Amino acid sequence: MSIYLYNTLTRHKEEFKPADAKNVRMYVCGPTVYDRPHLGNARSVVVYDVLYRLLRHVYGENHVNYVRNITDVDDKINAAAKANGEPISALTKRVEGWFHDDIAALNCLPPTNEPHATAHIAEMIAIIEKLIAGGHAYESAGHVLFRVESYKDYGRLSGRKLEELIAGSRVEVESYKENPGDFVLWKPSDAGDDPSSVFPSPWGAGRPGWHIECSAMSCKYLGDDFDIHGGGADLMFPHHENEIAQSRCSAPHSHFAKTWVHNGFLTVNGEKMSKSLGNFTTVKNVLDQGIRGEVIRFALLSSHYRSPLDWNEKLIHDAKKTLDGWYRVIKRYYDILNNQSFDNSELDNSEFRAALYDDLNLPLAISSMHIIATSANKIIDNQVAATSLFKLGKFLGLFSLTPDEWFKGNHVIYADTVNFIVNAPEFTAEVSVTNPKIDELVAERLEAKKSKNWARADEIRKMLSSQGIILEDRPDGTTDWRRE
Numbered sequence: 001m002s003i004y005l006y007n008t009l010t011r012h013k014e015e016f017k018p019a020d021a022k023n024v025r026m027y028v029c030g031p032t033v034y035d036r037p038h039l040g041n042a043r044s045v046v047v048y049d050v051l052y053r054l055l056r057h058v059y060g061e062n063h064v065n066y067v068r069n070i071t072d073v074d075d076k077i078n079a080a081a082k083a084n085g086e087p088i089s090a091l092t093k094r095v096e097g098w099f100h101d102d103i104a105a106l107n108c109l110p111p112t113n114e115p116h117a118t119a120h121i122a123e124m125i126a127i128i129e130k131l132i133a134g135g136h137a138y139e140s141a142g143h144v145l146f147r148v149e150s151y152k153d154y155g156r157l158s159g160r161k162l163e164e165l166i167a168g169s170r171v172e173v174e175s176y177k178e179n180p181g182d183f184v185l186w187k188p189s190d191a192g193d194d195p196s197s198v199f200p201s202p203w204g205a206g207r208p209g210w211h212i213e214c215s216a217m218s219c220k221y222l223g224d225d226f227d228i229h230g231g232g233a234d235l236m237f238p239h240h241e242n243e244i245a246q247s248r249c250s251a252p253h254s255h256f257a258k259t260w261v262h263n264g265f266l267t268v269n270g271e272k273m274s275k276s277l278g279n280f281t282t283v284k285n286v287l288d289q290g291i292r293g294e295v296i297r298f299a300l301l302s303s304h305y306r307s308p309l310d311w312n313e314k315l316i317h318d319a320k321k322t323l324d325g326w327y328r329v330i331k332r333y334y335d336i337l338n339n340q341s342f343d344n345s346e347l348d349n350s351e352f353r354a355a356l357y358d359d360l361n362l363p364l365a366i367s368s369m370h371i372i373a374t375s376a377n378k379i380i381d382n383q384v385a386a387t388s389l390f391k392l393g394k395f396l397g398l399f400s401l402t403p404d405e406w407f408k409g410n411h412v413i414y415a416d417t418v419n420f421i422v423n424a425p426e427f428t429a430e431v432s433v434t435n436p437k438i439d440e441l442v443a444e445r446l447e448a449k450k451s452k453n454w455a456r457a458d459e460i461r462k463m464l465s466s467q468g469i470i471l472e473d474r475p476d477g478t479t480d481w482r483r484e
């Protein structure tokens with residue numbers, strides 16, 4: 001059984017055949033580290049994380065080389081550091097740390113390689129020199145520019161002609177360009193630029209253009225030809241189009257990436273996310289609302305990766321509700337499930353597997369998990385279904401918590417959000433309702449019920465409920481509890 005992926009370059013869903021099944025190579029454009037990752041960035045990281053997991057499942061954990069770069073030299077970085085009044089290195093280091101923290105909260109696996117642009121300037125210069133020698137680039141007013149007319153397939157990825165691309169996008173019309181579509185490979189530094197963004201080159205001190213960074217790093221870690229190049233649909237033009245032009249012209253016998261995968265846009269409450277609309281949402285913003293990383297991850301995976309995804313209350317609510325239900329299913333057998341070692345090669349549900357193999361059809365894969373969860377709930381002893389659900393969830397990067405952590409919160413990780421204030425007569429000051437305190441109140445309520453003190457039992461239930469703690473009385477007389 002083969003994986004099929006939609007290839008933007010050919011506009012067809014194609015059978016995926018890596019050039020070397022022992023070394024499957026994927027490059028995905030990583031973050032430009034000047035600001036916290038927003039939900040659109042997170043969607044891209046999570047989608048390619050699932051594709052990475054699927055490739056590892058099919059070809060073996062040690063046979064997939066996933067490269068995701070860090071862009072740590074860029075005009076946006078210079079501008080942000082200047083605006084903050086801090087050195088570039090302080091900004092890029094801090095934001096890279098935020099990026100890693102935020103995507104770790106979404107349970108993403110680290111890529112095989114995570115190269116930094118600033119460590120690959122020599123490779124970029126070497127490509128630029130080749131392009132100049134081949135007549136594909138020229139020096140002008142301290143810049144080096146790529147001559148788009150020298151590459152006949154320019155525009156093939158985005159499916160538009162050069163003239164339309166130039167008319168339809170905001171390319172800089174500069175007097176030093178032969179053609180307005182020509183793009184920067186190297187640009188001169190300005191006086192007063194932070195020295196850590198200034199690099200010597202045959203064309204004077206300056207810094208690389210953004211596009212050449214990805215061409216240099218993909219070539220270094222994956223070779224001139226590799227299997228998959230991924231990124232958000234917003235990067236298709238000009239970034240990816242320019243990567244192809246540079247890479248193919250500097251290595252004329254290469255095809256560069258064979259399969260181009262693009263994930264769809266993310267909107268917030270039906271609108272494009274933008275700082276001016278006030279709906280710009282970072283992963284940290286959502287985590288700070290007390291929404292778990294696993295809920296964010298699941299919400300981001302709930303629609304087809306190529307479709308647009310709207311981030312809204314219902315999406316989060318539905319994701320949380322589904323995961324609550326699934327955690328309830330695995331809770332019954334958790335001790336057994338957690339002690340089993342699962343072989344990554346076992347995706348034993350054929351519907352789930354077929355859906356993922358078919359261009360990563362996650363909505364269909366998730367619906368097969370709903371069917372399993374429903375059948376697990378119908379039969380009291382259904383360990384087989386719970387095991388299957390657990391395995392598939394683990395495969396998707398879910399079930400990272402124990403059911404107890406899931407339902408009873410984790411006031412270590414979420415200290416700032418699970419700091420409830422109890423408005424109860426016995427508490428005179430603000431206190432957080434810790435799990436031991438809840439256990440104590442639940443035990444007191446059981447005692448109250450035994451001694452038929454219904455008023456006190458009811459008072460405790462109401463008090464806990466007002467803090468988002470739900471009690472579940474069991475037929476055997478015990479009571480379990482969970483946070484909303």
Ligand SMILES: [Zn+2]
Nearest residue numbers: 029030214239
């Ligand atoms: Zn890139």
